[in-house]
Amino acid sequence: AGDVSGAGLASVEHPLLGAAVELPDGGGVILTGRLSLRAQPWLADHVVDGRVLFPGTGFVELALRAGDETGLQQIEELTLAVPLVLPETGAIAMRVRVSAPDANGRAELDIYSRDRDGEEWIRHATGVLTAAAVEPAWDAAHWPPAGAVALDLAGFYDGTGYGPTFQGVTAAWRVSDDVFAEVTLPERVRDVTAFGIHPALLDAVLHGAAFLESAEPGTLLPYAWTGVGLHASGAATVRVRLSGSASAGIGIAVADGTGGPVATVGTLHLRAPEHLDRVNSLYRVEWSVPVPAVEAGEVRFVELVGGEDVVASAHALAARALEVVREPDARVVFVTRGVVSGADPAAAVVWGLVRSAQTEFPGRFRLVDVEGG
Structure with a gap:
């Protein structure tokens, strides 16, 4: 909170990011922010293996905002390498670095964190942003789609560890090999206007993958994204189409409650969560x-x-x-x-x-x- 222009920074006006600084000589842009369960209490509902984990969709939101700052509309690719476990107290410093675009208009993206001054930065995600827009390819005006067979959601979130903020799937259907779902955020996190797409909403969008062919049992986390584009911001309830398979990659289309396009994901690969107790052991003896x-x-x-x-x-x-x-x-x-x-x-x-x-x-x-x- 406060005016960052006095420190030579530009305000970002985003719930997860506070400021941006343009590097000299066309060196790119760095966006900065801080995460904590006190400042973003809704994150406490994303629990995996007993740990509060920053959702993979949060990295997508950070990348989309970085694209807005640099005029690059598409996440061409984004790979999540190291999970970000959030502490019960204290804050995590975040850095999002976007390089200057190359001759083909592609800019490299890196997302880092550290939990205290003096420690090394941990790189959690790498990717590429481009200026080419992603075109929506789904007409969601007819809902639920013709021939849809309702899926049973009884006990759907049992055993996941997710709190109410991340239990967003309210209905689901199958049409042939595709899965359709309706996802909504709870009232307590309906202030979504400053997000491109709220990470808890997008995370719940992925939950329908449990009904796709060859889906593995248990919690799956996003790992590699390609062809991600945002068409509209501020949605709190969405219609979703998931196609493909959990083994070969999932295509995702998201629309708002009237059928208007919200977001598109060309391909998403999921994987089982690694044992989170080993995350910190990569960096400490x-x-x-x-x-x-x-x-x-x-x-x-x-x-x-x-x-x-x-x-x-x-x-x-x-x-x-x-x-x-x-x-x-x-x-x-x-x-x-x-x-x-x-x-x-x-x-x-x-x-x-x-x-x-x-x-x-x-x-x-x-x-x-x-x-x-």
Whole structure:
């Protein structure tokens, strides 16, 4: 909240983004924002595997707004690489970077986050924006469509973990191999005028994929989008057509309550959620892990400490560690001093080499880093 122009920024006027800055010499545009369960409480209803997860459709909304800022109407492609788990307290800083368009009018898009100053930015999504408009290809004036067979929604959201905001499917039908659905947002999140398409609404649009041919049981999350275009903004109730299959890719057409086009997705690929407990382990090492005691004489200890010449020490320590791990049936504890604190960067090569050896010979090698004497 507040006037960002005093800091040399442009206001974005979006619920998930606060400001934009144009980079010099045609370097593109960066949009910034902050996410939190306090500022966007509706996000707390998107729970997957017990974690509050920023919906994949939220990244689509960020990309669409970035396209508006740069005059690029279509998300040609968008791939979601790393999930964004939202903390119970505190805020997540967001950055959306759009490069300058190339000779073909295509601009690269990257979406990043970090949860505190000083930490590295995590890139969650990459994609390409283009100026070519996506043309709607569905006339939704007749509703429900002729020959539609109603689908049973009893217990449809049981076991999903989704809260009321993300339980938007109110009716569904099948016509041949296509699935049609009616999706609506609850009254408490009906302030949608500042969104292109509200992420909770678009997320619920995808839920009808559970009725498509070859759909896997359980929760599926969006992974790769192509040919995404927005035709109208501010919808709170929509009509949906889903075609294709969960295995080969899904085509999506979205219209408003009168049949007017709202959005089109050329192809969407879904996948099962990865184990979210492993998300943070991609970026952090856990220290002070208890090691079980061993009988005297079962193992030997090899201490490897670097000298003042870091490069020469790194080569020497790596050669010595390799020599030890090659010994037949060796059971060794490698001891370093100050790798964690950065006091002995040369000895860090020992950790890299021995970790590789541990994967080949589980249980034979241990790594211990100690401080001081």
